[in-house]
Amino acid sequence: MSFPPYPEYKDSGVEWLGEVPAHWQSKRLKFLFDIQKRGVREEDQIVTCFRDGMVTLRKNRRSEGFTNALQEIGYQGIRSGDLVIHAMDAFAGAIGVSDSDGKSSPVYSVCVPVSPDVSPYYYARLLRHMALSGFVASLAKGIRERSTDFRWTDAAEIFLPVPTADEQVKITRFLDHETTRIDALVKEQQRLIELLKEKRQAVISHAVTKGLDPDVPLKDSGVEWLGAVPAHWEVGRVKNVASFITSGPRGWSDYLTESGEEIFVQSGDLDDHIGVNFENAKRIRSPMGAEGARTRINCGDVLVCITGANTGRVAVSDLPPVSAFINQHLSLVRLNQVNALPEFVGYALSSESIQSFFRVEQYGLKEGLSLSDVADAPLVLPPKYEQELVMKYLKDQTQRLDRLAIDAERSVELLQERRSALISAAVTGKIDVRGWQQPAGLLAPAETTQTEAV
The missing domain is CATH 3.90.220.20 (DNA methylase specificity domains)
Structure with missing residues (x-):
């Protein structure tokens, strides 16, 4: 499926963005979102912003492998629907919309839209695309290897495209549908790769123990x-x-x-x-x-x-x-x-x-x-002549299975490239998805528990 470009474009005036649809605006992030510093309630539990774009209660994903603070100094409240930016891990994709109420460390920038015309789901998609494309790393603010510090003072000044409110919703719904479909295909190929590995091991084991x-x-x-x-x-x-x-x-x-x-x-x-x-x-x-x-x-x-x-x-x-x-x-x-x-x-x-x-x-x-x-x-x-027969058989069989696995791995790479390119094109206005029809049963972003990992 291919989508047309918009009928008319203009120079956004933003170097990284290039041309945008003629009717889109551009604004700094600080004019689209307000930074929040809520107090913490007694019932609040830890919310974690993961690198795959999911922002949820830590217990929903895993409870091990984290360092728990002895004193929660500076912790802040988070609400479902907040845009969350992990200052230290944003470069790796830790940007998303929270699906839960809770609390987090002060290393998170917790943001709420300035108006109903600003969709946190669209901007989570856009900002995460920018991060994974190297934009955050290019700011070179941090001191950790492979990382940069992406705090609100930096993020707030970035110019971002501003589609109409309806377009933000349409783009988000379109990407939710398309990425879910692509992810399902990726899982199928990954399962095939695992099955091929299991088959390879079974072929070897049988040949060297049963002949x-x-x-x-x-x-x-x-x-x-x-x-x-x-x-x-x-x-x-x-x-x-x-x-x-x-x-x-x-x-x-x-x-x-x-x-x-x-x-x-x-x-x-x-x-x-x-x-x-x-x-x-x-x-x-x-x-x-x-x-x-x-x-x-x-x-x-x-x-x-x-x-x-x-x-x-x-x-x-x-x-x-x-x-x-x-x-x-x-x-x-x-x-x-x-x-x-x-x-x-x-x-x-x-x-x-x-x-x-x-x-x-x-x-x-x-x-x-x-x-x-x-x-x-x-x-x-077995006798040496039989060892030679087994080796020839295993070379033929494993090479055949390996070729199938390589084909499946290449399919995964192509699907992931397609996914990334589709997100990039949609959030920056390189394709026009206004005519896309939402399939029956697909929920609007505000109705989902969490925008699929962007």
Whole structure:
């Protein structure tokens, strides 16, 4: 669906805004809204302005992860329908209309329209668009990294477009409808991505524990994590096929340098497809000695993350482009390759069965995996020719699923770009939505509990 431009435009006189419809006005924010400093009532609860544009009682979203003030000095009252600007987080989108009565810290600018002809919902959309487009950050008032201070003294002086009251309402209703529709499509694609990931994991897990022949005789593996496995496969542990298991050196972060010609692989360099991203890894100038020889990566080495957020992630190294080493958060497993092919072992360790084993090994107070945990990970191996068949099958299947996931991710990106462009065009008057007809059942902004995250 496309919408026409307005029939006539004029120069707004505002650099960031450019041309606006000829009948629109422009005014400073302080002539559209009054700043409020209400007292706090005993029954008032904390209202939070979130970065997704929702302004609601904190308890409606979550109660953890916040710092509660011991003394609520300067706290102010907020009422449903107030325009709220978070002075410290506005740059990230923390601007919206409150759906609740309550109280907030003085870091919020609480604003009410000067007249019924000013819609807080329209201006929440407009100001949040400006923030996410970098306007707030460009003011460069703050001292925090990636942030700016956007207090009322700054916000009040900004020139903003002023459509007619009817247009403000129409634009808001139009955007409520269109963004809700786009968000539903985004959720569908995101759900598809999750299903594809689950399917990918299921395909891998089945192939490395049951094989490709659905009629093959099975036997009890004797290992809880593996269950029944093909009768002719050998059940063992990683240490039975490894010639060498080690972890990375400590203290090597001192040797990191952009001018280094060697690669220092960290847990984040292990991708989701049992590969190693050497290209984006940090560079290092390694010290000479046994530590370097012990932790140098060879082609075919299996890497397992043993600490941190990526614990359990697995990769199989190709031939590094230059000398490469693991850091202390990684384990390196070098296989004897007589009975075990690296990629098969990599797929096996990344399967849900072995990932469950790794999760249980970290149960309780224990954080991360030890080298003994990696060595003792259960492994079931078919003959090498069958490992090759399984690897070929998994490459074909995972590549197909990965392509579908990439297509879905691209669809999400396009939908989000469309959403952003639509908001920008509507709130700045680049498209004329006066002829848009509101579908039956869509509530007016004043009737909604909260304008959808703008």
